[in-house]
Amino acid sequence: MTYFILRRTLGFIGTLFAVSIVVFATMNILPGDPAMSILGLEATEDALAALREDLGLNAPVHIRYVEWITGAFVGDFGTSHSFRVPVSELIGERLGMTISLAVAGMLLTLVLALSLGIFAASKHRQIGDWGVMFLSQLGIAVPAFWLSILLVLLFAVKLRWLPPGGFAGWDDPVAAMRSLILPTVALALVQSSVLARVTRSSALEVMRQDFTRTARASGLSQRRILWRHVLPNALVPIVTIVGMQFAALVTGTIVIENVFYLPGLGRLIFQSISNRDLPTVQALVMLFAAIVVTANFIVDLLYVVIDPRLKARQ
Amino acid sequence: MTRLPANFLLGAVLVSLMVGLAALSLVWTPHDPTALDIRNKFADPSMTNWLGTDKLGRDVVSQLMLGARNSMTVALVAVLMGGSIGVVLGLLAAGIGGWVEDLVMRLADLSFAFPALLFAIMLAAVFGPSLSNAVFAIAFINIPIFARVTRASANQIWTRDYVMAARAAGMGTFAISRDHILPNIAAAIIVQATIEFAVAILAEAALSYLGLGAQPPAASWGRMLSEAQTLMYLAPELAIYPGLCIVAAVLGFGLLGDGLRDITDPRLVRER
Amino acid sequence: MIELDTLSVTFAAGSALRDISLKIAPGDRLGIVGESGSGKSLLASCLMGMAPDAATLSGTLTIDGVDMSDADEETWRPLRARRVAMIFQEPMSALNPLRRVGDTVAEPLRLHFGLSRDEAAKRVAELFAEVDLPNPERRARMFPHELSGGQRQRVLIALALACDPALLIADEPTTALDANVALQVTDLLVDLSEKRGMALVLISHDLASVARSTERVAVMYGGDIVERGGTDDVLHAPQHPYTQGLLAARPDPQAALRDEQGKRKRLPTIPGNVPPLSGLAQGCRFAGRCALERPDCATARPVPHGPRMLLCPVVEGAA
Numbered sequence: 001m002t003y004f005i006l007r008r009t010l011g012f013i014g015t016l017f018a019v020s021i022v023v024f025a026t027m028n029i030l031p032g033d034p035a036m037s038i039l040g041l042e043a044t045e046d047a048l049a050a051l052r053e054d055l056g057l058n059a060p061v062h063i064r065y066v067e068w069i070t071g072a073f074v075g076d077f078g079t080s081h082s083f084r085v086p087v088s089e090l091i092g093e094r095l096g097m098t099i100s101l102a103v104a105g106m107l108l109t110l111v112l113a114l115s116l117g118i119f120a121a122s123k124h125r126q127i128g129d130w131g132v133m134f135l136s137q138l139g140i141a142v143p144a145f146w147l148s149i150l151l152v153l154l155f156a157v158k159l160r161w162l163p164p165g166g167f168a169g170w171d172d173p174v175a176a177m178r179s180l181i182l183p184t185v186a187l188a189l190v191q192s193s194v195l196a197r198v199t200r201s202s203a204l205e206v207m208r209q210d211f212t213r214t215a216r217a218s219g220l221s222q223r224r225i226l227w228r229h230v231l232p233n234a235l236v237p238i239v240t241i242v243g244m245q246f247a248a249l250v251t252g253t254i255v256i257e258n259v260f261y262l263p264g265l266g267r268l269i270f271q272s273i274s275n276r277d278l279p280t281v282q283a284l285v286m287l288f289a290a291i292v293v294t295a296n297f298i299v300d301l302l303y304v305v306i307d308p309r310l311k312a313r314q
Numbered sequence: 315m316t317r318l319p320a321n322f323l324l325g326a327v328l329v330s331l332m333v334g335l336a337a338l339s340l341v342w343t344p345h346d347p348t349a350l351d352i353r354n355k356f357a358d359p360s361m362t363n364w365l366g367t368d369k370l371g372r373d374v375v376s377q378l379m380l381g382a383r384n385s386m387t388v389a390l391v392a393v394l395m396g397g398s399i400g401v402v403l404g405l406l407a408a409g410i411g412g413w414v415e416d417l418v419m420r421l422a423d424l425s426f427a428f429p430a431l432l433f434a435i436m437l438a439a440v441f442g443p444s445l446s447n448a449v450f451a452i453a454f455i456n457i458p459i460f461a462r463v464t465r466a467s468a469n470q471i472w473t474r475d476y477v478m479a480a481r482a483a484g485m486g487t488f489a490i491s492r493d494h495i496l497p498n499i500a501a502a503i504i505v506q507a508t509i510e511f512a513v514a515i516l517a518e519a520a521l522s523y524l525g526l527g528a529q530p531p532a533a534s535w536g537r538m539l540s541e542a543q544t545l546m547y548l549a550p551e552l553a554i555y556p557g558l559c560i561v562a563a564v565l566g567f568g569l570l571g572d573g574l575r576d577i578t579d580p581r582l583v584r585e586r
Numbered sequence: 587m588i589e590l591d592t593l594s595v596t597f598a599a600g601s602a603l604r605d606i607s608l609k610i611a612p613g614d615r616l617g618i619v620g621e622s623g624s625g626k627s628l629l630a631s632c633l634m635g636m637a638p639d640a641a642t643l644s645g646t647l648t649i650d651g652v653d654m655s656d657a658d659e660e661t662w663r664p665l666r667a668r669r670v671a672m673i674f675q676e677p678m679s680a681l682n683p684l685r686r687v688g689d690t691v692a693e694p695l696r697l698h699f700g701l702s703r704d705e706a707a708k709r710v711a712e713l714f715a716e717v718d719l720p721n722p723e724r725r726a727r728m729f730p731h732e733l734s735g736g737q738r739q740r741v742l743i744a745l746a747l748a749c750d751p752a753l754l755i756a757d758e759p760t761t762a763l764d765a766n767v768a769l770q771v772t773d774l775l776v777d778l779s780e781k782r783g784m785a786l787v788l789i790s791h792d793l794a795s796v797a798r799s800t801e802r803v804a805v806m807y808g809g810d811i812v813e814r815g816g817t818d819d820v821l822h823a824p825q826h827p828y829t830q831g832l833l834a835a836r837p838d839p840q841a842a843l844r845d846e847q848g849k850r851k852r853l854p855t856i857p858g859n860v861p862p863l864s865g866l867a868q869g870c871r872f873a874g875r876c877a878l879e880r881p882d883c884a885t886a887r888p889v890p891h892g893p894r895m896l897l898c899p900v901v902e903g904a905a
Contacts, residue, residue, distance in 0.1 A: 015423070015424060015427065017426045018424050018426065019428075022424070022428070023436070026437075026440065027436060027439065027440060052575060068406055097481045110522075137565070137568070137569070138561070138565065140562045140564075140568065141512070141516075141560075141562075141564035141568060142557075142560075142561055142564075143516055143519050143520055143523075143536075143557070143560055143564075144520075145520060145523050145536075145539065146519075146539060146553075146557035146560060148555075149539060149542070149543055149546070149553045149557070150553075150554075150557070152546065153546060153550050153553060157546055157547060157550060164546070168379070195888065209679055210674060210676050210679040210681060211680055211681055211682045211683070213636070213680070214674065214680045214681065214682075214742065214745070215682070215693075216636060216666070217634055217636065217666055217667070217671065217672045217674075217746075218666065218667045218671075218693065218694040218745060218748075219663050219664065219665070219666035219668065219694055219697070219698060219749070220663075220694070220697065221663060221665040222659065224697075229682050231686075232682075232684050233682065233683070233684055244426075247429065247430065251429045251431050251432060254431060254435075254524075255520055255523075255524060256523060259543070260746040268631065269435060270524070270525075272439070273435065273438055273439050273443070276439075278439060278440075281435065281439040282434070282439075285432055285439075285449035288432055289427045289428055289432060292426070292427050292428075292429070293427045296426070305682075306684070307684065308683075308684065308729045308731070309683060309729070309731050
C-alpha cells in the first residue's frame with residue numbers, strides 16, 4: 001500500500017512538472033512576439049524593446065522557465081501586466097468564488113446523481129428508470145451555458161425570483177447565496193446527467209452479485225441494501241468519473257462565471273486575454289491544469305480507502 | 315437483418331436533419347444571412363422570416379442554417395485531424411509496444427490535464443481568438459482519446475491467430491497494422507468518432523459563446539447565444555432557437571454513436 | 587411449521603415448479619436432490635419469498651400458519667433471517683467484499699434485535715465460535731478476501747444462524763469447496779440442527795452429503811417431486827426410474843475403473859438432457875429419457891401414489 005501511494009505521488013509530481021512545461025512552452029515558444037501582441041502592431045520599436053526587457057523576454061527560454069517555476073512554487077507568478085499588481089494577489093481575491101462554485105456544484109452533482117442513479121437502478125426496466133435515462137441523455141446534450149441562459153430566462157427574467165447575474169460580495173450572505181444558486185444548478189445539472197448514468201450502470205452490475213442476495217436473505221430492506229451494500233461497491237467506477245467531473249466542473253466555472261458575470265478566476269482569465277496579460281493567463285492556465293491533475297491524483301488515493309482489497313495487492 | 319435500435323434511428327433522423335440543413339445552406343438560405351435590415355429588427359415569426367429577425371434585422375432561420383454548417387465543419391475538421399493523428403499514434407503504440415507504447419500512453423495521460431477550453435485559452439492568449447484556434451484546440455483533445463481507443467482495440471487484434479500468422483510469414487509491423495489491424499478496429503473508431511463529433515459540436519458552441527471561436531460576423535450557434543443573452547429582456551426567444559439546434563445536433567450524434575456501438579458489437583472495447 | 591400445498595411456479599416460458607406439496611416440521615432434516623434445472627433452487631427461493639419477479643405463484647405456502655403465497659416484500663422481510671434463513675452456493679461472492687465479515691453478521695442482529703454495537707460484536711464472536719471459526723474476534727475484523735472458502739462458508743452459516751431461524755436452507759453449500767472441507771461443513775450443519783432443534787433443508791446434487799446429513803429426502807426432476815421418503819430407504823432402494831438413474835450415474839470409489847479386458851469402464855448415464863422449460867411435457871417430465879416409458883407417459887399427468895408419493899404411472903409404489 002505504501003508502495004502504491006509512493007508510486008502515485010511520484011507520478012503526480014511528474015505530471016505536474018510535465019504540465020508546467022507544456023503550459024510554459026505553449027505560451028513562450030510558439031511563434032509570436034508577446035510584446036507585439038500586448039502592444040499591438042503599431043507599437044514603436046523602442047516601446048517593444050522596453051516591454052520585452054520588462055517581461056524578462058531577453059533571457060534564454062530555459063532560464064525563464066526555471067525562474068517562473070521556482071517562483072510559482074512559492075506562490076509568485078510575477079506581476080500582472082494590465083492590473084499592475086502581483087498575479088498571486090489577483091488570484092487570491094478571486095479564488096474563493098471559483099472554489100465555492102466548484103465545490104457547491106460538485107456536492108449538488110453528487111446528491112442528484114447518486115440518488116437518481118440508484119433510483120433508476122432500483123426501478124430497472126420500469127418507468128422511473130426510463131425517465132432518468134431519458135432526462136440524463138438530454139442533460140448530456142445541453143450546453144451548460146445555454147442551460148444557464150434558460151434558467152436566467154425562467155427564474156430571473158420571468159419569475160424574478162433570483163438575480164440574473166452579478167455578485168455583490170459576501171457582506172450580505174443571503175444575497176451572495178442567492179446569486180450563486182442558478183450558477184450552481186447550471187453546473188450541476190449537466191454533470192449529474194453523466195454521473196447518474198455511471199451510477200446506474202455500476203449499481204446494476206453490483207446488484208447482480210451474490211452478496212446483495214445474501215443481504216436480502218438477511219431480512220434487510222431494499223433501501224438499506226441499495227445505500228449500504230450496493231452503493232459502496234458501485235463507488236469505484238463512480239469515483240473515477242467524479243475525479244474527471246471535478247476537473248470538468250472547475251473548467252466549467254470558467255464558462256459559468258462568464259455567463260453570470262461572477263468575479264472569479266474564469267472572469268479573470270477572459271479579462272486577461274482581452275488585456276493581453278500573458279503572465280496572468282499563464283498562471284491561471286497552470287492553476288486550472290494543476291487542479292485537474294490533483295483531482296485525478298486524489299481519486300487514485302481514494303480507491304485505496306474504498307476498496308480494502310487494493311491494500312492487500314501490491 | 316435484426317431491427318435497428320431506437321437510439322440509432324432517432325440519432326440518424328436528427329443527424330440527417332442537421333447535416334441536411336448545413337448542406338442546404340451551401341446553395342440556398344431563405345434570406346442572405348448577413349443582410350442587415352435595421353427597420354425590420356426583432357421581427358416576429360412571419361411568412362417571410364419564419365423565426366423572425368435579430369437585433370440587426372437578420373433572418374434567424376438563415377443564420378441557424380449557417381450555424382449548422384459552421385458546427386458540422388468545425389466538428390468534421392477537428393475530429394478528422396485529431397482522430398487521424400490519434401489513430402496513427404494508437405496503431406504505433408500497439409504495433410511497436412515497449413517504450414513507444416509507454417511514451418504514447420504517458421502523453422495521452424498528460425493531455426487529459428488540458429480540457430479543450432484551457433487549450434483554446436492558451437492559443438487565444440498567444441495568437442488572439444479565432445475559429446481556427448478553436449478547431450486546433452478541439453482537434454488536440456481528440457488525439458489522446460483516439461490514441462487510447464485505437465491502442466486498446468488494436469492490442470486485442472494483435473493477439474489473433476491470423477495476425478500471428480502474418481507476422482510469422484515475415485510481414486512487417488506497419489503492413490500488418492495497415493492490412494489487418496486497421497480494418498478490424500474500424501468499427502470501434504467510427505463509433506468513437508461519432509460520439510466525439512457530438513463532443514466537438516458542444517465544445518465549438520461553448521468556445522464561440524465565450525468569444526474564443528467564430529468571430530463576428532460569422533454565424534455560429536454559440537455566438538448567436540452570446541448575442542441573445544444581452545437581449546434577454548427584449549427578445550428571449552432568440553436565446554432559445556440556437557440552443558435547441560445545439561441540443562438536437564449533440565443528441566443526434568450521441569444517439570447515433572450509441573446506436574452504432576450497439577449494432578457493431580455489444581461487447582466492443584469500451585473506452586469508459 | 588412450513589407447509590406447501592400444490593405450490594406451482596410459472597414463467598412466461600413455461601412451468602418451473604408443479605404442484606409441490608411439502609411439510610417441514612421443527613427439527614426436520616430434509617434433503618432435496620436433483621440435477622441443475624430441476625427447480626430445487628427455485629423451490630428454496632420460494633421458501634424465502636425471493637422468487638424472481640417474473641415468476642407467477644399458485645397454490646399455498648404457509649409459514650407458522652400464515653399464508654404467505656401472496657405476501658409482499660414487507661411481509662416477508664421480518665421472517666427472513668428470523669424464521670427462515672438461507673446460505674448459498676458461492677461463498678466467494680456471497681459476502682460484501684468491502685465489509686468486515688463481523689459487521690456483515692452483526693447487521694441483521696442490530697437491525698432485527700436492536701442490539702448495540704458491543705452486544706452485537708459479542709454475539710458475533712459467540713456465533714463464530716459456534717461455527718468453529720478459530721480466533722473469532724480476530725476473524726470478525728477480517729475482510730472476505732482474507733478468508734478461505736471454507737471459512738467464508740462458516741461466516742455465512744454464522745450469518746444465517748444470527749437471528750435463531752427455525753429453518754435453515756442450504757443451497758448447494760459445499761459445491762464450491764474442497765472435498766474434505768465440504769464434509770466438515772456438512773457435518774457442522776447437522777450438528778447445529780441437532781443442537782438448536784433447527785430444521786434443515788439441504789439442497790444438493792451430491793447424494794453422499796445428503797445421505798450423511800438428512801433423515802428424509804425428496805427427489806426433484808423438471809419441477810416435480812418424483813419420489814420422497816426416508817433418506818436411507820430412497821437411496822438404497824430407489825423406485826422411480828429417474829432416482830434409479832441418478833444413483834446409477836454416481837461414481838463408486840470402490841468399483842474397479844477398468845473392466846476385465848482392461849478397458850476404462852464408462853459410468854452409466856441417463857440418456858438425454860434435462861429439457862428446457864418450454865420443452866417440458868404435459869405428462870411425466872422424465873418421458874423421453876425413461877427406459878420404462880409407455881406411449882401415454884408424455885401426455886397423461888401422473889398422480890403421486892404410494893408411501894413414497896411416487897410420480898410414475900408405471901412403477902408400483904411399495905413401502
